[in-house]
Amino acid sequence: MKLSKSEVEHIAKLARLNLTDEDAILYSQQLSDILDYVDKLQAVDTTDVEETSQVTGLTNIMRGDEIKESGISDELISTAPDEGNGFIKVPKIL
Amino acid sequence: MSLNQLTVLEAFKGLRDKKFSSEEITKDCFKQIKSFDDKIKAFITVTESEALAQAQVVDQKIKNNESLLPLAGLPVAIKDLFCTRGIKSTGGSKILANYIPPYDASAVAKIRQADGVIIGKANLDEFAMGSSGEKSGFFPTHNPWDLERVPGGSSSGSTAAIASDMCLYALGTDTGGSIRQPASFCNVTGLKVSYGRVSRYGVMAMTSSLDTIGPITKNVEDAAFILGQMAGRDEKDSTTPDIKVDDYLKEIKKDIKGLKIGLPKEYFIEGLDDEVRAMVLAAAKKLEELGAEVIDISLPHTDLAVAAYYIICPSEVSSNMARYDGIRYGLSQREGLELLDIYLDSRSAGFGAEVKRRIMIGTYALSAGYYEAYYKKAMQVRTLVKQDFDKTFSEVDVILTPVSPTPAWKIGENIGNPLKDYLADVFTIPASLAGICGLSIPAGLTNGLPVGIQLLGKRFDEKTILRVGHQYQMATDWHKQKPQNG
Numbered sequence: 001m002k003l004s005k006s007e008v009e010h011i012a013k014l015a016r017l018n019l020t021d022e023d024a025i026l027y028s029q030q031l032s033d034i035l036d037y038v039d040k041l042q043a044v045d046t047t048d049v050e051e052t053s054q055v056t057g058l059t060n061i062m063r064g065d066e067i068k069e070s071g072i073s074d075e076l077i078s079t080a081p082d083e084g085n086g087f088i089k090v091p092k093i094l
Numbered sequence: 095m096s097l098n099q100l101t102v103l104e105a106f107k108g109l110r111d112k113k114f115s116s117e118e119i120t121k122d123c124f125k126q127i128k129s130f131d132d133k134i135k136a137f138i139t140v141t142e143s144e145a146l147a148q149a150q151v152v153d154q155k156i157k158n159n160e161s162l163l164p165l166a167g168l169p170v171a172i173k174d175l176f177c178t179r180g181i182k183s184t185g186g187s188k189i190l191a192n193y194i195p196p197y198d199a200s201a202v203a204k205i206r207q208a209d210g211v212i213i214g215k216a217n218l219d220e221f222a223m224g225s226s227g228e229k230s231g232f233f234p235t236h237n238p239w240d241l242e243r244v245p246g247g248s249s250s251g252s253t254a255a256i257a258s259d260m261c262l263y264a265l266g267t268d269t270g271g272s273i274r275q276p277a278s279f280c281n282v283t284g285l286k287v288s289y290g291r292v293s294r295y296g297v298m299a300m301t302s303s304l305d306t307i308g309p310i311t312k313n314v315e316d317a318a319f320i321l322g323q324m325a326g327r328d329e330k331d332s333t334t335p336d337i338k339v340d341d342y343l344k345e346i347k348k349d350i351k352g353l354k355i356g357l358p359k360e361y362f363i364e365g366l367d368d369e370v371r372a373m374v375l376a377a378a379k380k381l382e383e384l385g386a387e388v389i390d391i392s393l394p395h396t397d398l399a400v401a402a403y404y405i406i407c408p409s410e411v412s413s414n415m416a417r418y419d420g421i422r423y424g425l426s427q428r429e430g431l432e433l434l435d436i437y438l439d440s441r442s443a444g445f446g447a448e449v450k451r452r453i454m455i456g457t458y459a460l461s462a463g464y465y466e467a468y469y470k471k472a473m474q475v476r477t478l479v480k481q482d483f484d485k486t487f488s489e490v491d492v493i494l495t496p497v498s499p500t501p502a503w504k505i506g507e508n509i510g511n512p513l514k515d516y517l518a519d520v521f522t523i524p525a526s527l528a529g530i531c532g533l534s535i536p537a538g539l540t541n542g543l544p545v546g547i548q549l550l551g552k553r554f555d556e557k558t559i560l561r562v563g564h565q566y567q568m569a570t571d572w573h574k575q576k577p578q579n580g
Contacts, residue, residue, distance in 0.1 A: 008454065015412060015457040016419070016434075017450055018442040027454065033513050034455060038401040041471050044478070051473035052480055054303045054333070055529030055553070056290045061332035075196030081426035090421055091433045 003032045098122040098259045102168055102316040105262055109156060109167050116149035116156075116167030119262070120211050123169045126260045127213075130579055134258055135235050136251040138174050139182050140214035145169065148211045155209070163208035165323055170205060171255040171264040174215040175222055176307075177296040178202050185298045186218040186248075187231040189418045189425045189444025199296025200328050201265060201307055208323075213261045216251030220446045222267055222300045223411070224248045225275055225518050226508070229448045234505055237279060238577040239543060243502040246276030252310050253280045258580025263320055264310040269301050270403055271497075271522025273308050274534035278497035278546025281536045281575060283563070284310045285317045286522075288553040289529035290335055292321075293328030301410040304403075304526050313573050314535060314563040318342035321556060337554050345557035346564035351385030353562065356490035360396035361521055367500045369540035374496045377537045377547045377566065381494070384565055389490055393482040398475050399524040404516055405459050405472035406527075411449075412456025418444065451512060480528040483550075492562050493550040495521050497534050501543035525550050533559045536572040544575075 003011075005021075008028040012019045019027065070076070074086075082089040097119040100108065108114050124142050131137055152167035177183050177195035179202075184190045198206060205212065219229040227235040227250025235250040237243040238258040245254040249266030253276035256264050266273040268286035277284025285308045292307050299305060309320035322343065327336040357378060362371060378388045420426035420440030427439035445453070459468035486493065498518060508514045525532045530553050537547040551559035567573050 003458075011454045011457050011461075014461065015453045016416075016437040016441050017445070017453065018438045027451065030451060030512055031455060031458070034404060034451075034516070035458075037513055037516075038405050038468070038472075041398060041401050041405070041475055042467070044398060044471075044475055046471060046474035046478070049474040049477050051470060052476040052527075053473055054289075055480065056333055056335055058290075058333065058335055063329065070197075072196045079193065079196065079423040081420060081423075081428070088422055091436065093433055 003028045003035065096122045096125070098126045098261070100262060101312045102262050102319055105168055106164065110162070112156065116152040116211060117146060119167070120145050120149040120169050120213070123213055123261050126258065126580070130238070130258050131260065133236060133241055134238055134254050134579060135233055136216055136254040136258070136260060137171070137214045138184055138186070138217050138232060138251070141181055141212055145211050145213050148209060152209045152211070164319070165205055165208035165210040167209065167211060168263065169211045169213045169261045171213050171216045171252055171261040172202065173218050173249050173252045173264070173266045175218055175267055175298045176202055176265060178212065178215065181212070181215060183215065184231070186220040187444060187446070187449070189440070191425065193424055197296065200293040200330055201324055202296065204323060216249070216255055216264060218250055219248035220449050221298060221415070222248040222269060222272055223448050223452055225271060225515055226250070227276070228505060228509070229446060231446050236505070237502050238579040239280065240502070241579060243504055243543070244279065246279035246502060248272040249276050249310060253277055253282055253284065256280070256282045256310050256312060257577055259576070260580070263316055265307060266310050267297060267305060267307050268526070269304045269306070270407065270526050271519045273310055274522050274532055274548060275498050275519065277310060277534040279502040279544060281544035281573070281577070282310060282312060283314050283317050283573060284308070284534045285321060285556070286525065286532040287321065287325070287556060288531045290333045291531070291554060291556065292324045293331040293334050295328055295330035299414045301407045302414060303410060304407070314346065314533070314560055314567050315343070318346050318560045318564065340557040342557055342560055346561045348561055349385060350381065350562055350565050353386045353492065354490040355381055355386050355388050355562070356391035356486055356493045357388060358391050358393045358396065358493060358495060360393050361495040365499050366496060370496050370500065370545050373538045373540070373545050374494065374547050378494055380566060380569060381562065384569060386562070391486050391490060391493070393486060393524065395475065395478040395482050396524055399479050399527055400516060400520055402472040402475040402479065403523045403527060404455070405468050406476065408452040408456035409459050409469050410456070411452045412460065415445070415449065415453050448512065476527045479524050483528045483530055487552045491558055495548045495550065497521060497546040497548045501540055501545055521548060529553055531556045531559055533563045535563045535567065536575070538572050539575065
C-alpha cells in the first residue's frame with residue numbers, strides 16, 4: 001500500500017499536523033511500509049466474526065445525575081495557556 | 095546492605111519492627127539516584143524534598159505507635175504517564191513539558207492516602223508509544239545491565255529504576271507489552287493485569303481498549319502485595335468491573351502440583367533467539383520439577399496479532415491525542431493568526447515522530463472509505479486472537495512463553511526502522527488484545543543480558559500466574575541478580 005506524499009499531507013492536515021517536505025517524504029515511506037505489513041489482515045477470513053471493541057462485556061455503566069464539586073475548578077482553568085475571569089480564552093472562530 | 099536494596103515486603107516488616115525508618119530508606123534511594131541516574135536517566139522529575147517530608151510523616155506515626163496503611167513509607171517511582179497533583183506530569187512529551195496536574199490519578203491517590211513516598215516521575219517512551227525507551231520526548235533511558243543498550247519500553251524509566259535499586263517498587267503501564275518487555279530486559283518482575291483490574295483514572299490514555307496499569311517490582315511477592323492494594327472497582331473508571339480482589343499473598347504460597355502449563359508452538363518460531371528459546375524450555379523443565387504438567391498447545395492466530403494491534407492502537411491513539419491542542423493545557427504556539435494555526439503549530443512542535451506516525455496511521459485507518467478495511471477488520475481479528483486464548487484456557491491453567499525474541503538491543507540500532515520495533519512485540523501483543531493477564535519474570539542471563547519468561551493467565555486470574563511465578567522464584571534465583579550500574 002503505497003502512500004503518496006500528497007496523501008500523507010492530506011492525512012496530516014486532517015490530524016492537525018504540519019509536515020515539512022522532507023518529513024512528508026520520510027513519513028510516506030514509513031507509513032507505506034507499515035500499511036503494507038498490516039495489509040496481511042485482508043487475507044484473513046472473518047465472515048460472521050463479531051468485532052471485539054472491548055473485553056469487559058460491561059455496558060451502560062451509569063451514575064446518578066448528582067452534582068459533585070470537583071474542588072479544583074480554579075486550578076483546572078489556570079492550566080490553560082490563556083484564561084481570564086474564570087474562563088478559558090480561545091481565538092475567535094466565527 | 096543499603097536500604098534501597100530492600101524488597102517492599104522486607105521494608106514493610108522492617109518499618110513496623112522499627113529496624114529502620116522510612117526517612118533512612120528514602121535517603122538511600124536518593125543516594126542511589128545521585129550515584130547512577132546521570133548515566134541511566136530513569137527519571138524525568140525527582141521529588142526529593144516532598145519525598146523526605148512524606149517519609150517523616152510516616153516515621154512520626156511509627157514513633158507514636160499509630161497504625162499504618164500497607165503502602166506507608168515505601169518509596170515508589172511513578173511512570174510520568176500518571177497525573178500526580180502538584181508534580182510535573184509530562185507523559186514523556188514536549189507537549190506537556192511544563193504541565194502540572196491539579197489532581198492525582200486514582201492509583202496515586204491510593205499511595206498518598208496511605209502515606210506512600212513518591213520518589214519521582216519515571217521516563218517513558220512518549221505517551222507510552224514505544225518498546226525501547228528511545229522515544230521519550232526528552233532523552234533515552236539506558237539499561238543498567240549495559241548502558242549502551244535499551245532498557246525496553248515504554249515503561250523504561252520505571253523498570254530501570256527498579257533494576258538499579260533507586261526505589262522499592264514502581265508503577266508502569268502495559269498496552270502492548272510496556273511493562274513485561276522492559277522487565278525482561280532489566281531482570282525485574284513486571285505484571286500486566288487483566289484489562290479493568292486496576293483503575294486507569296488519571297493515567298493519560300493511549301489505546302483506551304487495551305491500556306492497563308501495573309506494578310514493577312524486585313520479585314513476585316512484592317507484585318502480589320502491590321496488586322492487592324491497587325486492584326478493584328473505581329467509580330471514576332467505568333471499565334473496572336466489580337470483581338473480587340483475591341488475597342494474592344495467600345494464593346501465591348500454594349504449590350503448583352498438577353497445574354497445567356501450555357507451551358504454544360506459535361511462539362517458538364524462526365526469529366526467536368536460540369538462547370531465549372533454551373531458557374524458556376529450561377523454565378518449563380523447572381516448573382515440571384515443581385509438579386506442574388507442561389502441555390503443547392496451539393494459538394493459531396498469533397501471527398495476526400501484531401498487524402491487528404498496529405491498526406487498533408494508532409486508531410485509538412489518533413482519537414486520544416486530539417485533546418493536545420494548545421487550548422486547555424500544554425504547549426500552545428500562538429504566533430499564528432487563527433485557531434487552526436494554534437492546532438497545527440502546537441501539535442507539530444510538541445509531538446515526537448513516533449506519536450505523529452501513529453496519529454497519521456490511525457487517521458488514515460479511520461477515515462471515510464477505509465474504516466471497514468482496517469479498523470473493523472482488525473477488531474474482527476482481535477476476536478479470533480481472543481478466542482484462541484478462551485479455547486486454550488479450558489485445557490490449561492497458565493501459558494508459558496518468551497517475552498521478547500531477543501534480549502535488549504543497542505540504543506540506536508532500530509532508528510529509522512519503526513516496523514522492526516513493532517515486530518519485537520510479537521509475544522506480548524496477543525495477550526493485550528485478549529485483555530488477559532501476563533507476568534514477566536527473570537529466567538537467566540545470556541552474554542550478561544537478562545532474559546525473562548512470560549506467564550499468561552485468564553482474565554482476573556492474576557492469582558494463578560502470580561502463584562506459578564512465586565513458586566518459580568522460590569526455586570531459582572535469577573531475580574536476585576543485580577546489574578553493575580546499580
